[in-house]
Amino acid sequence: MGPEFRRNLWLELTTRRIVFMIGVLALVFFAAAVSGPSYTPYSAAETLYYLIVVIWGARSAGLSIVGEIRDHTWDLQRLSSIGAFEMVSGKLFGSTIYNWFGGAICLVVMLVYGFTHGTPGSAVLDLIYYVVVGLVAQASSLLASLIAIRRRSAHSRLDVFLYQFVGIVAALAVFYLWEAADPAGALLLGKKPTDFIPWWGAVVSARPFLLVSLVIFAAWVLTGCYREMRRELKMRNGPLVWLGFLAFIGLYVAGFDAWLPHDSNLPQWSVVALRLALATTAYGALTYVMVLLEPKDRVLYRWYGSQVVSGAVGRAFWSLQAWIMSYLATIIVALALVWWLLMRGAGIAYPVLAVAGLGFLTRDVAIFVFFAATRRRGDFAAIVSLLAFYVLIPAILNGIDLKSALPFFYPAPSNPIWLGPVVAWGEAIVATALAVSRVALAEKRTP
Amino acid sequence: MIEVRDLIYEYPTRRALEGVSLSVRAQTIVALVGPNGAGKTTLLRCLAALEPPYSGAVTIDGLDTREHPREIHARLGYLPDFYGLYDELTVRRCLTYAAWSHGLAADAVENAVATAAKRVGLSGRMENKAGELSRGLRQRLGIGQAIVHEPKVLLLDEPAAGLDPQARRDLSTLLTSLRDTGMTLVVSSHILAELEDYCSEMIIIEDGRIVGGRPIKVKDVERPRYLIEIATARADFAQFLKDAGVDVVEVDEHHALITFTRNAPARAKLLRDLIAAGFEVSSFGESSKVLEEAYFSQIGRGAA
Numbered sequence: 209m210g211p212e213f214r215r216n217l218w219l220e221l222t223t224r225r226i227v228f229m230i231g232v233l234a235l236v237f238f239a240a241a242v243s244g245p246s247y248t249p250y251s252a253a254e255t256l257y258y259l260i261v262v263i264w265g266a267r268s269a270g271l272s273i274v275g276e277i278r279d280h281t282w283d284l285q286r287l288s289s290i291g292a293f294e295m296v297s298g299k300l301f302g303s304t305i306y307n308w309f310g311g312a313i314c315l316v317v318m319l320v321y322g323f324t325h326g327t328p329g330s331a332v333l334d335l336i337y338y339v340v341v342g343l344v345a346q347a348s349s350l351l352a353s354l355i356a357i358r359r360r361s362a363h364s365r366l367d368v369f370l371y372q373f374v375g376i377v378a379a380l381a382v383f384y385l386w387e388a389a390d391p392a393g394a395l396l397l398g399k400k401p402t403d404f405i406p407w408w409g410a411v412v413s414a415r416p417f418l419l420v421s422l423v424i425f426a427a428w429v430l431t432g433c434y435r436e437m438r439r440e441l442k443m444r445n446g447p448l449v450w451l452g453f454l455a456f457i458g459l460y461v462a463g464f465d466a467w468l469p470h471d472s473n474l475p476q477w478s479v480v481a482l483r484l485a486l487a488t489t490a491y492g493a494l495t496y497v498m499v500l501l502e503p504k505d506r507v508l509y510r511w512y513g514s515q516v517v518s519g520a521v522g523r524a525f526w527s528l529q530a531w532i533m534s535y536l537a538t539i540i541v542a543l544a545l546v547w548w549l550l551m552r553g554a555g556i557a558y559p560v561l562a563v564a565g566l567g568f569l570t571r572d573v574a575i576f577v578f579f580a581a582t583r584r585r586g587d588f589a590a591i592v593s594l595l596a597f598y599v600l601i602p603a604i605l606n607g608i609d610l611k612s613a614l615p616f617f618y619p620a621p622s623n624p625i626w627l628g629p630v631v632a633w634g635e636a637i638v639a640t641a642l643a644v645s646r647v648a649l650a651e652k653r654t655p
Numbered sequence: 656m657i658e659v660r661d662l663i664y665e666y667p668t669r670r671a672l673e674g675v676s677l678s679v680r681a682q683t684i685v686a687l688v689g690p691n692g693a694g695k696t697t698l699l700r701c702l703a704a705l706e707p708p709y710s711g712a713v714t715i716d717g718l719d720t721r722e723h724p725r726e727i728h729a730r731l732g733y734l735p736d737f738y739g740l741y742d743e744l745t746v747r748r749c750l751t752y753a754a755w756s757h758g759l760a761a762d763a764v765e766n767a768v769a770t771a772a773k774r775v776g777l778s779g780r781m782e783n784k785a786g787e788l789s790r791g792l793r794q795r796l797g798i799g800q801a802i803v804h805e806p807k808v809l810l811l812d813e814p815a816a817g818l819d820p821q822a823r824r825d826l827s828t829l830l831t832s833l834r835d836t837g838m839t840l841v842v843s844s845h846i847l848a849e850l851e852d853y854c855s856e857m858i859i860i861e862d863g864r865i866v867g868g869r870p871i872k873v874k875d876v877e878r879p880r881y882l883i884e885i886a887t888a889r890a891d892f893a894q895f896l897k898d899a900g901v902d903v904v905e906v907d908e909h910h911a912l913i914t915f916t917r918n919a920p921a922r923a924k925l926l927r928d929l930i931a932a933g934f935e936v937s938s939f940g941e942s943s944k945v946l947e948e949a950y951f952s953q954i955g956r957g958a959a
Contacts, residue, residue, distance in 0.1 A: 211752060211755030211756040212756070214752075214755065215741070215744075215752045218744060218748060219743055219744070276739075279739040280735070280737045280739030281738070281739040281740070281741065283705065283733065283735050283738070284738065284739075284753070284756075285756065286705060286728070287703060287705070287728045287733050288728065288753075288756035288757055288758075289725065289728065289729045289756065289757050290756050290758075291725075441725060441728075442707065442720075442724035442725075443725060507665045507666075511709065
């Protein structure tokens, strides 16, 4: 048991709180048992589990470091000998120990019900699901708070609510995925629950597949927490883990090609192209997420420059930010897709669209860097700009029947066909030049 | 014990440290002084391996802060200017947690906690909650947490801020005793009077640079500082002292701050010579505000 976990035990699991939790839960279960057929101890336990472990637990996890920073005790912890793994586990499981205590009582009630009203196998699968959904919610909240610390964000109640919200959204994603594979469960997006999932050409049983997927994604979230904690403790993180995650996510997402609608008029759209398109999309999405989350630190960018100029490219590569690696991965896989399509004689419509997409991606990350160079809340300005480019202006253009201008704002078929990529890369070059010059100007102003 | 070479540290909006180089010998207490915003706290955080340098190198006990931050953390004690305590925990539990978190062996924790509590004078309050302590006692507990693992280096940022005179005196005694047990201390403050009692060297930092380029010896047992005052102004006062082979720190027509041997006959001779030369000596004594005098003699001279 690590010191951080033990300290949390002292603070969280006091006798008074334990008695209070047991008393309240016992009262609720008793009320559910005597209130009639619409409420059962099982349904009460399930609801309480989500409330205590997912919603409240996400808040506890989000507060575990933010609270230390707010109370000025974080430096004391960072200057300790506690390792990153021990610190993460101490924070994640220690700060939420009271939530898990209440959740464990609820799980016992649900397990008893599961064993008496269903099959033991189903009860055990449900148990794993509940533990994973709680873990994902709390770990996601902790990860969000760790990323926010890196960005030197504020530590107000609103911030903590946002971290909690991230955890709840992650739990909801898990919940809906699980429900989708539940033969007796609710529907996902109005479709029937699925018993089987096609993945990489194979048809696999939905529930075990999703459960394994959930466990793997939970492991990645925990890995993210571990790496962010290492960074907080001033240990160096190399690029290999993020590259490994990119490889995993590319392979995982590419396996879902059968879920994409196949265009019967385009026989050239091979399975390989679909898989490359899925991986490109995943990497592009990750680029946007990471460029938003990571600090656009011009001191770091200048350091990159100095390392490259001095020939220490390896050192710069070893410290690359995740969004840069994701961006490079997007470019590489997208170019592979373009090459594949051209080699297969698939025409130039889709390759041109892919090249335009890369141009707009480049423009967009340059917009993030541009606004972050001098503004404290630069990300907000960047998001507003992108909303204008992708939603507002296209809506106006559609409204006034000027659809031919759409390729100026996002990847869309253009006439002539080369216009789209030329415009996209023209904007990318202008945006990049503006971002670089703004960073350089800000540097000059630094005393 | 502490070596800093060409340290540059940058915040996104400004450069906080500009080519700082310094060296701190083991078992000394060094004052880190300078105006507000000069870079004292940033320098301390770099020394504590909490902020990685943009360029340059910081080594603590032979370990580079960039390469071995956690090993350095294990050797350090650090009390930031704004620090917090776990108000709901007792003094015993606060110290126990600090001992655990610094990796002390289980069988050594109880003894380490008792020793730290005794050192900071909290032995009688072990079962009090941290939130119930006065400011002075909280300060002691903060230092107790920082020293429970017997660090080689102790960094204190404004440790006496807000303390009453008695608490400051206790702090001074404590820091001196810690130095005597083998610790190396760097104490940051912009209140010079509080550093007077226990610092032997001073690093003046101004606009992110070390003034004078190196630590200044402010207490020399063999050659302390003396302040000489003469009743009637004499333009040749400086020249006389120079001819007499005296190290002059500062001089004008009425006063001179000098470093001179502690040897009593030599001092008596200097006094005799002054009087014989017609200087109306109204005061000749060891300077009691050496730090302040050294500080103001250096500040504004610019950085090296």
